[in-house]
Amino acid sequence: MIKSRETNNRKSFLFPIIALFSLTFSAVLALIVVGGEEAIYKLQQLNFIPDEKTICIDPGHGGESSGAVYGNRYEEDDNLRLSLLVRDILTDRGYTVVMTRDNDSDVSLAERCKIANKARASLFVSIHRNSSSSEKATGMEMWVHSSKPTDDTLLAQNILDSLETVGISENRGIHSGYRDGADKNYYINRNTKMPSVLAEIGFISNEKDNKDFDENIEKYAKAIADGIELTLKEMNGQ
Ligand SMILES: [Zn+2]
Numbered sequence: 001m002i003k004s005r006e007t008n009n010r011k012s013f014l015f016p017i018i019a020l021f022s023l024t025f026s027a028v029l030a031l032i033v034v035g036g037e038e039a040i041y042k043l044q045q046l047n048f049i050p051d052e053k054t055i056c057i058d059p060g061h062g063g064e065s066s067g068a069v070y071g072n073r074y075e076e077d078d079n080l081r082l083s084l085l086v087r088d089i090l091t092d093r094g095y096t097v098v099m100t101r102d103n104d105s106d107v108s109l110a111e112r113c114k115i116a117n118k119a120r121a122s123l124f125v126s127i128h129r130n131s132s133s134s135e136k137a138t139g140m141e142m143w144v145h146s147s148k149p150t151d152d153t154l155l156a157q158n159i160l161d162s163l164e165t166v167g168i169s170e171n172r173g174i175h176s177g178y179r180d181g182a183d184k185n186y187y188i189n190r191n192t193k194m195p196s197v198l199a200e201i202g203f204i205s206n207e208k209d210n211k212d213f214d215e216n217i218e219k220y221a222k223a224i225a226d227g228i229e230l231t232l233k234e235m236n237g238q
Pocket residue numbers: 060061067068075128129
């Protein structure tokens with residue numbers, strides 16, 4: 001009886017340790033699996049066969065979602081103005097441009113990706129303006145998926161290089177993942193089935209960037225169109 005009780009005691013002592021170990025192991029395994037899936041998600045999509053003449057342009061926000069606000073200036077309006085110019089330039093060059101919105105309407109992120117995927121667009125460019133609590137923050141930056149897919153990064157680089165030739169306050173470079181967490185991604189970079197980039201075209205919270213935006217909007221639109229066109233050519237080995 002005594003021996004048996006000792007055995008029971010030892011078992012009851014070991015059980016929580018084994019349980020804790022199992023739980024920790026499961027949690028770590030789950031993190032590896034989920035993290036891994038997230039990282040390779042975009043790469044799997046490279047099997048997507050695009051119609052090389054269709055481009056999807058996504059003016060960020062719209063409708064109830066104004067995006068960043070600076071005085072009476074709304075990001076959703078800037079994004080749309082620039083995006084419509086990019087559309088016109090690409091259309092003139094013979095491309096089919098699919099817009100996720102072409103007016104001040106609410107379009108969910110899921111719907112934006114659905115529009116692009118359904119159209120089998122070759123490239124997806126989401127146009128935004130940045131914002132900071134510091135009015136000193138300036139410049140343009142591009143965001144790609146955390147797995148840094150080759151064609152997405154090429155697209156970001158070509159657009160940024162092209163914008164820089166127009167003149168920008170600061171080149172903030174290409175970033176991967178998500179602003180608030182390196183292990184996360186912007187929804188559109190995660191859910192579009194073609195190379196995609198989220199472009200931050202200057203800070204709406206900075207006077208100089210807004211002046212540049214207004215004065216150079218047509219040149220910036222042409223620069224974005226040039227970056228898109230060059231990427232398509234390079235992707236097709238031209
Ligand atoms: Zn935005």
